[in-house]
Structures are given as structure tokens and as C-alpha cells.
Amino acid sequence: MRADARKNYDQLLAAAREIVARDGAGASMRDIARQAGVGFGTMYRHFPTREALLEALLRTGFDAMAARADDLEASSAPDEALVTWLRETIAAAHAYRGVTASMIAAIEDPRSALHGSCVAMRSAGARLLAQAQAAGLARNDIDGTDLFAFVGALAWLADQPALAPRTDRLAGIIVEAILMRDLRNPGVMPSEPSSPVDG
Amino acid sequence: MRADARKNYDQLLAAAREIVARDGAGASMRDIARQAGVGFGTMYRHFPTREALLEALLRTGFDAMAARADDLEASSAPDEALVTWLRETIAAAHAYRGVTASMIAAIEDPRSALHGSCVAMRSAGARLLAQAQAAGLARNDIDGTDLFAFVGALAWLADQPALAPRTDRLAGIIVEAILMRDLRNPGVMPSEPSSPVDG
DNA sequence: CCATAAGCGGGGTGACGCTCCGTATATACG
């Protein structure tokens, strides 16, 4: 690869990181090219489709979350590992608003450029879940894809401005359900039991 | 209103119902006008913005769900009423793919045409929740907006082709969590052969 | 230093949401 091509490639990725963080997965491709100081043709030479660009952008993050799962598996109790991984994964997905749908679509489409990274990430989560299930700490009637679905749904919630502040608490409720913690015990509520706001 | 105007209005709504069901909330406005056999200008005369069209399309459905909540409140036990209403509402939201985000955005924006219907629907759900809470059948640390958030998240799941088949089961898990049913009892799994109303 | 292949970048295409305004027509009134 020629030096100028490499430079443009890197500038495009950096620009995409910035613009996508600001405008979400549907960001204007032109904006990205402009931000990178590169022609549209050049951008499409490096990334023929929007998905190709997202793929390059997300692969590192996905691989990092898979590695993170390995770390947590080695260093924490199975339930704590799962909780921590879920929260961090949701936060990471939220960093690129709207990518979750692409991610989930890619899981069932082997031709997608994102397919490999998605499957790896799901496997990482599934392994954490299996550990917790083996330890009797998580319900047995869900699998790695269900876990993925919950992550997607919660990341979607975090993407809605009106609901973002509640996401953490709602994630806590789902985590409770997955980990079969006793819902009737008011002592272990994840957040302050505040009175309902609306009616 | 002139007779031809009324006819075009009705044809536009019918076309929108069909196209939005097929292509989701981001459907092409041109497609809708074409399907209705009406010029773009005519469409924009009747519905100046996409949101105005969605609003007309959804208002009846929202009002129906609010009314449904009243029925259920009168005819069922609080927990069953809540479960049934949640499932039906998720199914209804799924009928118009992608509208959930608009719906949630409208709740916090009083200037939105959808605002009134959204608030009414949230209130209806909140009332069912309050009944269940008063009967000691639902956890107290959530409110009507949380319920709305869960509906939105589950409707989003139903919109993802790869996850749609799991939506019902995952909804069951969340309902269990809301209703504080005993998660350790393997005998009462939520998805028994006796299926509820939706299809 | 130059030949050449790799890379660059913008003009072109067709579709989008949305606006504007000249034309057609439904309806009220004589």
C-alpha cells in the first residue's frame, strides 16, 4: 500500500470515528470524507460501502470486548464478570449510536464484513453466561444470542435521549432477571426506590 | 373539506399504512404518494411533514391501546391485565416498524403532533402498572415511563429479523422481572403452549 | 530521472424530502 493511501485510510477512520460518534450509524458519508479532507472517490475506493467503513471502525472495539470477556472470566466471579461485561458492552455500543441494528443483522449474514467480529463477540458473552449458568448463578433458559439481544435492546434505549438516564437502572433489572437474584428482597435493589414520576 | 380532498386523504392514509408496514417508519414519502395515486404536492398539502403522516396513522392505534388498557383494567386481575396489555402493545408497535423511536421522542416534545397520543398511552400503561403495584403484584421501583421503555426496547427487538423469534420469550423474562414472579421455580416458564393474543 | 502503476478526487446519476405555484375542478350561487 502506498504511503499516501495509508495516510488517507487512517484519516478516514479517524474522521468516521468522530462523525459517527456525533451523528450515529446513519451519518453522512460526505461529511466523513470532508472531515477527513479526502475526496468521495477516495473514500469509496477504501470503503466501498457504508458497512465496510463501520466494519473497520467496529472491529477493534468488538475484538476488545471479546478480550475483555476473557480477562473478566479469569479475574472475577462468574456473576460479577457477566454484569461488568454487559455494562461495558452496552456502553461501548452506545458510543456508536445506531450500530447495534447493523451488528445484529450481521450475525445472521455470513457474507457481511461484520460477521466474524460479531460472532466472536457473541461467543465471548456466551462463554461468560455459560460460566455463570454452570455455577448456578444464571437462569438456564437463555443463550448467548438472548444475551446479545438484551445488549442490543439496552443499547437502543441508551440511544433514545428521553430514556438514556433510565438505561442503567433498567439494565440492572434485566441483569437481576438473568442472575435470578431475589426480586422480593428490597435490600438488594440496584438503585434508590424512587416514587413513580408520571401517571 | 371538498369531496376529492377527503378521498385523497383517505387514500394517502391507506397507502401509508401499507408502505410503512412494509418499509418501516423511514419509508419513502414518494412511494406513499405513488401508491395512493396522488401527486407529491397533494400529499404534502395534507401532511406537511413525515411526522404528521405518522401521527395520523398512529393516533387511532394509540387511542385503541389506551382504551384497551381500560378494558383490561376492568376485566382482569391486575397482573394479567398488565401482561396482556404489554404483549398486545408490543405487537401493535411492531406492526409499524421503527415507529417506536419517534413515539418515544414525541413523549418529551410537547410540540410534536404525536405528543398527546403518546402521553395518553403511557398514562394508560402507568395506570395498569399502578394497579398491579397497589396489589403487591409488581415491583415498586419502576414507573410508567420505564414500562414504556421496555415496550420500546422489545418492539425494537421484534423489528430485528434475526431476533424476532425470541422476542416473545425475552418479553416473558422482563414481565417476570416486573411482576416479581419466582425465577427459581422452573415449573412456571412464561412461554407455555397456551399462546396469548398476538400472532 | 523517468516510466508507470497505483491512487486521487470530482463530476455524473438517480433518488430522496420538501416547497412553490400554475392549472384544473368541485361547489355555491344566480
Place this chain on the structure above:
DNA sequence: CGTATATACGGAGCGTCACCCCGCTTATGG
């Protein structure tokens, strides 16, 4: 029934989008 006019119609036009294509530029190996 005929006509006047308010009302509604509908598409040309604007700016933007994703994406394709190809002539021009430039980095690089000999």
C-alpha cells in the same frame, strides 16, 4: 343550468444524499 371562485391538485425545482466512473496526479522502483 351556467358561471365565478375558492379550493385542491400535481409536478417542476431545490438542495442533499449514496454511490459509480474515469481522466489526472503522484509516489516509487529501476
